[in-house]
Amino acid sequence: MSVFPNVVPRALVGSFWLALGALGPWLLSGCGAGHEADCLKSNGAVVVQRRAISRQLRQLRVYDNVDVTIVPDTASYAEVRAGENVIDDIEFSTPAGPSQLVIRNTSRCNWARSYNTPREVRLHLPYLHDVEQRGYGLLTTASQWAQDTLFVRVLSPGDVNLNVTSTYLYVDSYDAGDLTLSGFAHDFHPNLGSNGFLFASALQTDFCYFYTYPSWVGNAYVRTRGNLGGTLNGSGTLYYSGPPAYIDVIGPNKQRLVREQ
Structure with missing residues (x-):
């Protein structure tokens, strides 16, 4: 037994570096093609980069x-805020032409870096028709956003928090991400099919027509002063306030409609 119990034997130190050297190529390969060196670079100082986007933009998809x-x-323009060494890894693409913008963070080995460094995009624009959350960040609005017709889809664990004024507002929630809505919508149409929650008590509506799939297990909170109608197939609970002038709900789980206290 060593008389210096806190001293690591040289043989063990050598074995550690040999093992790390052997695992290095495997660890770097996990960074993905074209990003093998990502694990070796830090985020760098936080900088802001301005980018052009088309005034024809109508659909946003975030990964x-x-x-x-x-x-x-x-x-119409974008401001990207991130570490100077990784800011170019936040990529914009337009696979369907200038009417669509796809945002991705192509950095890999993010587990090796600090999460205190922002990875943010601020999109300045007058109009959008379709917003899709397919990532695991937050998609939000800086202030109340007026759009005549707006489609919002949550297809990932990422959250959405929007303050809107719309004539027609359609939302689809098919994953674990939570959807928080405030403002006003004349016609509100939520379709719910997973374990994500819908928080829309702060969204005043004239009419709310919903549909829940059998796979829906999350809760929903809605507010309307007109008609409240829909189908409750899922086992989640739909809480309502307003109060609505008329209620017409069908489905095998219609008892899951509860007035919010």
Whole structure:
């Protein structure tokens, strides 16, 4: 037994570095093609990069760990805020032409870096028709956003928090991400099919027509002063306030409709 119990034997130190050397190529390969060196670079100092986006933009799709803020504006441009060594890994693409913008964080080995460094995009624009959350960051608005017709889809664990004024507001929630809505919508149409929650008590509506799939196990909170109607197939609970002038709910789980206290 060593008389210096806190001293690591040289043989063990050598074995550690040999093992790390052997695992190195495997660890780097996990970073993905074209990003083998990502694990070796830090985030760097936080910088802001301005990028052009088309005024024809109508559809936004967000992937990966990027926080996106929609800024209502008459101009159209984006501000990207991230570490200077990884900011170019936040990629914009337009696979369907100028009417669509896809945002991805292509950095890999993010587990090897600090999560205190922002990965943010602020989108300044006057109009969007379709918003899809397919990542695991936060998609939100900087202020109340007026759109005549808006489709919002949550297809991932990422959350959405929007303050809107709309004539027609359609939302689809098919994953674990939570959807929080405030403001006003004349016609509100939520379709719910997973374990994500819908928090829309702060969204005043004239009419609310919903549909829940058998796979829906999350809860929902809605407010309407007009008609409340829909189908409750899922086992989640739909809480309502308003109060609505008329209620017409069908489905095998219609007893899951509860007035919010």
